Amino acid sequence: MKLKFGRKVISVEEARSLLFQCIKHGETERVPLSAAFNRRLAGDIYAEHPVPHFRRSGVDGYAVCAADIKQATPENPSILHVIEHIPSGTVPKLMVFSGTAARIMTGAPVPDGADCVVMLEMTDALPSLDVGISSTQVCIKKNVPVGSNITPIAGEVAEKELLLPLGTQVGPGEAAILATFGYAYVTVFRKPRVAIFSTGSELLNVEEALQPGRIRNSNSYMLAAQVEAAGGEAVIMQALSDHVDEVEAALLETLAKVDLVITSGGVSVGDYDVLVDLFGRFTGKLLFNKVAMRPGTPTSAALWENKLLLSLSGNPGASFVGFELFAKPLIKAMSGCPSPCPEAITAYLDVDYEKGSAFPRYVRGTTHVENGCLRVKPSGIDKSSIMVSIKDADCLIQLPAGGSGFARDERVLIYPIN
Amino acid sequence: MKLKFGRKVISVEEARSLLFQCIKHGETERVPLSAAFNRRLAGDIYAEHPVPHFRRSGVDGYAVCAADIKQATPENPSILHVIEHIPSGTVPKLMVFSGTAARIMTGAPVPDGADCVVMLEMTDALPSLDVGISSTQVCIKKNVPVGSNITPIAGEVAEKELLLPLGTQVGPGEAAILATFGYAYVTVFRKPRVAIFSTGSELLNVEEALQPGRIRNSNSYMLAAQVEAAGGEAVIMQALSDHVDEVEAALLETLAKVDLVITSGGVSVGDYDVLVDLFGRFTGKLLFNKVAMRPGTPTSAALWENKLLLSLSGNPGASFVGFELFAKPLIKAMSGCPSPCPEAITAYLDVDYEKGSAFPRYVRGTTHVENGCLRVKPSGIDKSSIMVSIKDADCLIQLPAGGSGFARDERVLIYPIN
Incomplete structure (x- = not known):
């Protein structure tokens, strides 16, 4: 009974730190x-x-010398000889010098000599005045400064x-x-492979007909969706029985094949809480078995055969919260995320919340923005046994321990989910 | 030239509405x-x-009659006979009546007769006092009210x-x-299949070596990632040439195979803007070819062979914004989303923004929450030709037309991305 009742409680942050000490670098x-x-x-x-790796025109128009069009207005346009057409993807053959222009398209290289590009809309093409092949003329009706509509080489990104x-x-x-x-x-x-086990003899497979006193295994699918949202590859395993030998064999076999094993249920004080029995006899190292949090106080974790085993509390709400606090940062870290831990932001509580708690409480919350302010309220009925309101949560509200509750419009810390 | 310059401008909302009139219901x-x-x-x-479909115990403990433990305290416990053990997944065989209790696990069905469950932690099991098989006794050390730790049938979800x-x-x-x-x-x-074409002779395939005046096709990959984030299946096609016959043939062939075709580029006033030429001669119906927005004013769309063709402006920033404003709502709607259009929320501008605009401007923005307030600033250099800052955008800031800019701490409307 010692493992059940005589547990040493640690904080969420301490628990996370113990888990992170056991992470191995991900494969690529x-x-x-x-x-x-x-x-x-x-x-x-x-x-x-x-x-760009060449001087890039930002518009369709004419590449010219800015000095040539200094006085240009609609009434008094500058008239230039068009020496070349430069579609995107080609390279200019000629140099633009005073008195000449090159017709150029967006994204094309600006020819040497030109120091600005005038938008097509500020020009008029003129009919040829002589018989030369490149002699079409253009009226420039606006003065633009040097550099206009040209992105210089490396203007967006420098080499290296x-x-x-x-x-x-x-x-x-x-x-x-x-x-x-x-x-x-x-x-x-590589995406970390995460095996998911639910525990309990009451669990039916999703395809089985309902039976008296039994329920279908919903935690495994919830956790699988959470694993995939966190960047992992979920492997849903057959639910575990209440027999410690079978559980030990199933977990050992699976640990060898995946990067992380998550279980839900079996960690509390019940007669059939099989993971508690397992931790009392297995060859792994128990990292913790009690965390200062509600829900999910009996959340446990172990390092076993060099792999992490995270054992979440079995109530749906507790599993959901435990995943977000512990499994998601682990999976994100294993997927290469450099800042995997959830970052708290401040929001205004949108309702009174009257429950105090001996431990910090993580309440499933729903946020909305009102007039530039972030507001949050608990998502429906927030009891750890209630599964149906999990779908409405887009954050966890962290309420500190103690006190007799929190008032509407108080500022609270929240951890956004996704 | 009429299609290039004599275009009729419509609002973003009108354009979206024209697109939505052409959507077909998704297959399943x-x-x-x-x-x-x-x-x-x-x-x-x-x-x-x-x-639950049975009266469910929320804790590990003892199912009892509340009337039997009304006076129970640690000093003066109520002593009850334990008549049965009820693991989760089993069905109680006996009825609890005054003076008796059933040991029960979390999630197990509460036996008839019991009207509350006392947590294990508030009880002490006693050694047997007589020789009967079910005669183990339990000390209940706390009074709990009727209904405690029992979720009634349908307490979480009602049938139907x-x-x-x-x-x-x-x-x-x-x-x-x-x-x-x-x-x-x-x-x-079913996920809508979305074909993605970039246009322009300057485009190299991603695996090709760089060439003078040419760039690799980055828009197609950007748009493909946006398609997948919106819930579609992206099909990246070979970039289109500047030859209208080839473009017409490629698009016609593709329209037959997908739910939506997106192109980027070729819709402006340039000499090689091939989609403009196509719209001037094709058998489809042009829905619009100018939208009151910056960037992406020449964004165009057509209904052709009963499929939508959305032609985005080719600059990376304009393609990104055009996708978010038009393609994402279409793809979400085709994927079954009941409210596919982006919903604006209010945020505080975190910097001065000095550019006015003849048309409403959609600026790529980056948000953060500061002390419960949502603040936003433009993501790096916001020019439509700049690709490198797109990665930092988590919203579009909508700045109304006119005016001479916006001051820090003004409230603006933003459209979150994801």
Whole structure:
């Protein structure tokens, strides 16, 4: 009974720190760029060339010498000889000098000699005045300063600049950068494989018919969705029985094949809390078995065969919260995230919350923005046994221990989920 | 030239409304529950049974008659005969009556006759006092009221309650609900297939070596990541040439195979803006070709062979913004989202912003929460030609037309991205 009742309580932060001491560096893999979306880079990405790598026109128009159009107005336009047409993707053949212009398209290289580009809308093409092939003329109706509509070489990115540090998650903007520098393949961290076990003889598989006194295993699917949202690959295992020998065998076999094992249930003071029995006899090292938090006080963790085993409290609300506080940071770290721990932000409490607590309480919350302020309220019924309101949570509200509750409009710390 | 310069300008909202009139209802497919994460439900999900479907104990302890323990204190405990042990997953065989108790585990059915459960921690098991098999006694050291630690039948969910309406996206909480009601397979909307074309002879494939005056095709990868974040399946196509016949053939062939075609580039006033030429001669119906917005004024769209063709402005920033304003709502709607249009929230501008604009301006922004207030600033250099700062945007700041800029601490409307 000692493991059940005589437990040493530690804080959420201490528990997290113990877990993080056991993380191993993630393996990497090389995937096509399109398969790298949402993954994390396994190395720093530097600019391998400047962007742009030529003087780039920002508009469709005419590349000219600014000195030639200083006096240009609609009434008194500057008339220049058009010596060349430069579509994007081509290279100018001629140099622009005083009295001449090159017709140029957005994204095309500005020819030597030209020091500004005038937008097409501020010009009029004139019919040829003589018989020469390149002799079409253009009226420039506006004066623009030197440099106008030209992005200089390296104007956007300098060569060798660090653009995406190791651990960056690949979103649309990162994908554009990787494509720009020719990364048809990208080296990313492998997704950690996370095995999920629920425990309890009352659990039916999702496809089984309901039976008296028994319920379907919903925690495993909830946790699998959380694992995938955190960047892991979820493997839902057959629920564990109440027999410690069977549980020991199933966990040992699975630990060898995955990066992390998460269980839910079986860690409390009940007669059949099989993980408590396991921790009393196994060859692993128990890291903690009581955390100063509500819900999920009996959350436990062990290092076993060099792998982490995180054992969440079995009530749906406690499993959800325990995952967010402990499993998500672990999975994010294993996926290469450089700052995996949740960062608290401040929000205004939108309702009175009257429950005090001996331990810090993590309440599932729903946020909204009102007039520039972030407001939060508990998501429906917040009892750890209640599963149906989990879907409405977009954050955890952290309420400190003690006190007799919190008043509407008080500021509280929240941890956003996703 | 008429299509290039004589365009009729419409608002972002009008443009979106024209697009939405052309959307067809999405097809559905049946997938295993684990494959349904992040997908949207194609039908309403009702509770097929109450939850819990039996009187459920919320703790490990003893099920008793509250009347028997009214006077119970640690000094003066009530002593009751334990008539049964009820693990989770089993069904009680005996009725609890005055003077008796049943040992019960969390999640197990409370036996008839008992009207409360006392936590194990408030009890002491006593050694047997006589020789009867079920005669072990328990000391109850605390009075708890009727109903304590019992969730009544339907206490969490009533039978036939609507839990997840059509279009709900499946997250962890939804997955738990679906598992609870036995949905081993779930009918969800099929992911819309979205073909992505960039245009321009200057574009190199990502695996090609850099060449003078040419750049690698980065927009297609950016847009593909945006498509996937919006819930679509992205198909990156070979970039389009500047030849209108080839472009027409490529688009026609692709329209037949996908739900939506997105192009970037080729919609402006340049000599090689091939989509403008196409719209001047094709058999489809042009919906619009100028939108009152910066960047992306020449954003265009057409209905062609009963499919939508959305043609974004080619600058990276304009493509990004145009996707968020038009393509994302379309893809979300086609994926079954019941409220696909972005909803504006208010934030405080964190810097002065000095550019006025003839049209409403959509500035890529980065938000943070400071002391309960949502603050936003432009993400790096906000010029539509600048690709490198797209990665930092988590919202679009909508700045109304006119005026000479906006001051720090003014309130602005923003559209969060994801």
